[in-house]
Amino acid sequence: MNDGVPILIVEDEPPIRRLLRTSLGPNGFHVIEAETGGQALDLAAREKPDVMLLDLGLPDMDGSEVIRRLRSAGSRLPIIVLSSRGDERGKVEALDLGADDFVTKPFGMAELLARIRAALRHRVQDQGGDPLFQAGDVHVDLMRRRITRAGEAVKLSPKEYDILRLLVTHAGKVLTHRMLMQEVWGAAGDVQYLRIYIRQLRQKLERDPERPEIILTETGVGYRLVEPG
Structure with missing residues (x-):
């Protein structure tokens, strides 16, 4: 039996796989490796990993297709996308399809x-997410609909x-502009409306709205609520 948290690395570049294998192994992970999207789908079903690291540029199919197939099959496997710097379109597409997060290469x-x-x-976490959130002097209790600073x-x-409810429910995860617009307004629309409301939230919650520490901007992609703590 393999010890450690099973993690599936989907990456066609051997040096990156080697780096991840040698770095994650000593940190309590059992590393499973795939070079193609087809292998990734097979191993995800067979090995039941707890998390997937997924490169978008695979030789047999785009990484976004891997995400689409997994989510279409009902899989809730956490997926972290490994993306190239400046590939905002790829990040947004992957997140909209159901990826949980992304890390830009080169990464620490x-x-x-x-x-x-x-x-x-x-x-x-429960499907609805943790109803309690705290960051600094900001407290959010979704069960009681109570927000204090x-x-x-x-x-x-x-x-x-x-x-704010959506950001708290998915604290630490990136929510794209489109995702937020769909959930709050019911349709994709002018992102400027969203920016206005984010600005208003920051005015009410941040110590310095011009240098936000709670509601973070992922440039060209969307927003992320800081991890609670």
């Missing part, structure tokens, strides 16, 4: 391990609350 191992730990935490109640408009 400390950052990658943090993203993996966050993905594993999401895996064990430094002990003072924060009043939000219905749309502001809907956006």
Whole structure:
């Protein structure tokens, strides 16, 4: 029996696979490797990994197709995309298809391990996400619909609350502009509306709205709520 958390690495470049294998093994992971999308789908079904690291540029199919097939089959396997710098379109497509997060190459191992730990935490949460969130002096209790900052109640408009609820439910994960627009407004629309509401939320929740520490921008992609703590 293999010890460690099973993690499936889907990457066609041997040096990157070797780097990930030698770095993740000592950190408590049992590494499973695939070079193609076809192998990834087979191993995901057979080995039942707890998380997948997925490169988008595979020799037999695009990594986004791997995500689409897994999600179409009902798989909730956490997927972290390994993307090239500047590939915003690929990141957005992967996230909209159901990827949980992305890390841009070249990446630091400390950052990658943090993203993996966050993905594993999401895996064990209830389907609706953790209703309690705390970051600094901001507390959000979705069960009671209560938001406070430094002990003072924060009043939000219905749309502001809907956006914050989604961010809290998926804290630490990237939500794309399209995903937020679809969930809050019911259709894709002018992202400027979303930016206005994000700005208003930051005014109410951040110590310095111009240097946000809670609601973070993923440039060209969407927004991420900081991991609670």
